[in-house]
Amino acid sequence: MKILSLQSGTSADGIDVAIVDIKADGSRGPDACRTPWLTLRPLLTRTVAWTPELRTRVLALADGGSIDAAELCRLDTRMGQEFASAAAAAIKHLGSSVDLVVSHGQTLFHWVDGGHARGTLQLGEAAWIAEAAAAPVLCNLRAADIAAGGEGAPLMGVFDRAWLAAAAADTGGSVATVNLGGIANLSVVSSDGTVMAWDSGPGNVLIDAVVARASHGVDGFDADGRLGAAGKVNDRLLAMLLQHPYFLRPAPKSTGRETFGLPFVDSALASVGGDSPMALADLVATLTRLTARSIAASLRSSGAAQPARLIASGGGVRNPSLMSALGAELVRDGSDLVSSNTCGIDPDFKESLMFALLGFLSWHGVPCELPASSPGRARVAGHIAAGPKPLRMPEPLNGIRGLRVLAPQHRTPAGPGTIL
Structure with a gap:
């Protein structure tokens, strides 16, 4: 067919x-x-x-x-x-x-x-x-x-269960995926064939939004993660962003850009204040870390068995800064990050x-x-x-x-x- x-x-x-x-x-x-x-x-x-x-x-x-x-x-x-x-x-x-x-x-x-x-x-x-x-x-x-x-x-949980349940059963452990689209979503397929799937929060949507605004629409994303790599994470802003109640809600849950958009970023920026506007590179670096940390924390708190590896797909895979930040967060829990390309899926x-x-x-x-x-x-x-x-x-x-x-x-x- x-x-x-x-x-x-x-x-x-x-x-x-x-x-x-x-x-x-x-x-x-x-x-x-x-x-x-x-x-x-x-x-x-x-x-x-x-x-x-x-x-x-x-x-x-x-x-x-x-x-x-x-x-x-x-x-x-x-x-x-x-x-x-x-x-x-x-x-x-x-x-x-x-x-x-x-x-x-x-x-x-x-x-x-x-x-x-x-x-x-x-x-x-x-x-x-x-x-x-x-x-x-x-x-x-x-x-x-x-x-x-x-x-x-x-x-995505429907696809991942069909695609990965046999592999999870063979290994006797869970297999997890993350789709790094505008919103990031996670799936965890257990060895018994059951699956959990939920939206962890922002993927690329906030990074894309601040880059588009700063460039007046000329650029729509952080190409090759260059801004994220050049900037410095603002820990105060990161802590403020992570206080959003969505991050505390248990899985399963779903969200969209109506929750995670520019007003969310601007409100957090206003709360942390500062003598001058934050440099774009520092803002992008902070939002990149927000995506990575919220994904890892959501996976950790989900109640699912921690997977040996997390298979990533979506446009965020092409952002080396995001993949590096997410990989570093996952190492703390003993999980490796790989692209779905290594598993035969673009x-x-x-x-x-x-x-x-x-x-x-x-x-x-x-x-x-x-x-x-x-x-x-x-x-x-x-x-x-x-x-x-x-x-x-x-x-x-x-x-x-x-x-x-x-x-x-x-x-x-x-x-x-x-x-x-």
């Missing part, structure tokens, strides 16, 4: 596109055909930039700006059209149709009240994507879990593979068992926009046994994207 995955993360730095082939292996016993092993192979990955004007509007709204219903409709439509264009270009580039598109959309707000998620909003009208891709589109992936009492996030596209897996599960009627959901409350994730052809759903599966991720067969540069 060929599945096209579309998503734009918290930082809204581009549309990540992946086309993967997922095959079900039912050759391992009489019941295996209804509970198969899955094999996933990436066929194409690429990132498509948002139109600058549209990205500016998205970030302004995600950071607390107000709009009326007319503007919300226009924004939802424009984003759907840009997702659709990215999907159509990828399909044309691959030279093959797809069976399903999974579009996470762009998160604008994750509503948390009283310590629990109450709602979530992702934009990017799926009907435009279905029309452009000539395939059904699975969208609105988080709402069903929230309605059933869960957090709707992070979704760190820039692990989330894309995860959304493709969720699409396969929902298409085959398999509930999305998020760790924060109560037992028996797992729901099939998402809504389906049918597209131009009638829907023909397969017979539901009883579940899956696990997931193997294969390396690309070949790697060929191909313009703005890469066929794998």
Whole structure:
């Protein structure tokens, strides 16, 4: 089954596109055909930039700006059209149709009240994507879990359980991952196959925000971690930032840029005072240490067994300062930090593979068992926009046994994207 995955993360730095082939292996016993092993192979990955004007509007709204219903409709439509264009270009580039598109959309707000998620909003009208891709589109992936009492996030625990449970069982210890996107999220897969997953707090979002503000939008992130490496951590500011109540909440929990944005940083800066504005490099170094320390502390306090290693993915893997700071924090607990690339998964596209897996599960009627959901409350994730052809759903599966991720067969540069 060929599945096209579309998503734009918290930082809204581009549309990540992946086309993967997922095959079900039912050759391992009489019941295996209804509970198969899955094999996933990436066929194409690429990132498509948002139109600058549209990205500016998205970030302004995600950071607390107000709009009326007319503007919300226009924004939802424009984003759907840009997702659709990215999907159509990828399909044309691959030279093959797809069976399903999974579009996470762009998160604008994750509503948390009283310590629990109450709602979530992702934009990017799926009907435009279905029309452009000539395939059904699975969208609105988080709402069903929230309605059933869960957090709707992070979704990565579903992928990590399928991918890592067998390895954890073989070693007799836990295996953990961290996704260093705008928000950092952790998964811990235990040797018995159970998984914990939660958002630890900021990943790159605060670093990106202060760099973008200081450069008036010319730079959107700390390229190669140079600012973080050049600056000095301000211990007073770091201590103030770490007092945020989110860090004290027990897992599972979820958050977003509505909690960790520039107002959070500016409030802490005002509290610590000082005779002159803090140098940008020192601020970035402090926020880099905040991400590293909050991740390590969240993992330590989660109640899960401390893993021998933490597998990192997401854009933050390309920030040497962040990886160095996080690695130093983890050494204290006897854990090593490695990139998912060492395990055969491109760190820039692990989330894309995860959304493709969720699409396969929902298409085959398999509930999305998020760790924060109560037992028996797992729901099939998402809504389906049918597209131009009638829907023909397969017979539901009883579940899956696990997931193997294969390396690309070949790697060929191909313009703005890469066929794998």
